Amino acid sequence: MDELRRIDLNLLLALHALLTEKHVTRAALRLHKSQPAVSHSLAQLRxxxxxxxxxxxxxxxELTTRGNALLQPLSEALTNLNTLLGTPQFDPLHAQRRFRLSLSDYAARLVMPDLMRYARQHAPGFDFAISQASRDAMLVQLxxxxxxxxxxxxxxxPQDIRVETLFEEDFICLADKAxxxxxxxxxxxxxxxxPHVMLALKPDANDEIERALAAKGLKRRIAVTLPHWSAAVELLPGTDLVLTIARRAVGPVRSFRDxxxxxxxxQLQLPKMAYQQAWHARKDRDPALAWLRQVLMNGCNPL
Structure with a gap:
């Protein structure tokens, strides 16, 4: 406990915000403090x-080696301390929380409307910040x-990442009727x-379709690579392009008359995909996150 006596515990909150945001101004906004105050805290922490x-x-x-080594144990310690000091009974109706989620526009269209309707009624103090990233980047950010x-x-x-399957998804193809x-x-x-349209956050991605082709020694021509699920369908009318896409990403095909x-x-034998929600093990005891995961699970009923 001697080390705890040597530091103002409020500095640990500033340290976590600085290490997470990697930006003094954003850390100040997160802490509801002025930028000079956070800069002063950074000087004390250094x-x-x-x-x-x-x-x-x-x-x-960018984080130094020491800063990077501090981030994970500090996050765990603050989460545990917050749980210890928090009210024993979690009440979503009166709780306040800002969740940081990463999901594609495909997932946003599927889950966010129902989530927002439910949250505004049952957890009006919850806010949601949505970002989009590659699979590898999401795991690093978790x-x-x-x-x-x-x-x-x-x-x-990787170790310490937990997942739950929300639903199983399969592939369909779309092309111009003509x-x-x-x-x-x-x-x-x-x-x-x-020629094919490929959905990926970066070119030359190795997704489930590419792996299935590679396993059979086959290769397709990718004419367009883009990260936007909703825009991909709009590329097809009047062209010879083919889009192979998750079934739920499209919605009713009757909306696309062409x-x-x-x-x-x-012969491709494309596998079904388990669409999952993932979180870090350090948040296993976070009651608000457990509530959110259950709400998402309840909203993702099979087609």
Missing amino acids: EHFNDPLLVRKQGKL ADGELDLALGIFPEL TIREKGSLSLEEWLAR LRQFAPPR
């Missing part, structure tokens, strides 16, 4: 830890304490011969 903690590189603040919850497909998980046989589909050869939906070639 003196206490005998380390700069954050250093400027190419115009941005580990670093920058996210409370991430939604996506996580075939490989380029597809009446009530038909495409053979594997025809499918491979067509398009035809069909199954991917059977």
Whole structure:
């Protein structure tokens, strides 16, 4: 306990905000303090830890080795302390909390409308900050304490990341009606011969479709790569492009009168996907996050 006597515990809250945000102004906004006050706290913390903690590189603040080593145990300690000091009975109707979630526009369309309607009625003090990132980036942000919850497909998980499956999803194909046989589909050869739209946050991503093709020694031509699920469908009318996409991402195909939906070639054997919510083990005892996970689970009924 001697080390605790040597530091103002409020400085630990400032340290967590600085290490998480990597930005003095954003940390000040998060703490509801002035920027000079947070800069002063950073100076005190640097003196206490005998380390700069954050250093400027190419115009941005980055964590030092010491700062990076402090982030996870500090997040765990503050979460445990908050649970200890909090009220024993969690009441979402009167609780206040800001959740940081990462999910694609596909997931946002699926879960956010129902979540907002439910939360505004049953937890009006809860706020939600939504970001979008790649699968790998989401896992890093969960580990670093920058996210409370991430939604996506996580075939490989690092230690201390927990997941729950919200629903299973499968693939469908979409193309302009004029380029597809009446009530038909495409053979594997025809499918491979067509130019494709690929949904990915960065080019050359290795998604479930690419892995299925690689396993059979096949390759398709990617004519367009983009990260926007909703915009991808709009590219198809009047072209020979094919989009292979998660079924729930499309909604009613009758909304797209120029398009035809069909199954991917059977030879591809595209697997069903387990769409999951992921969080870090340090938040297992967070009652507000447990409430949110259950609300999402209840809202994701199978089609």
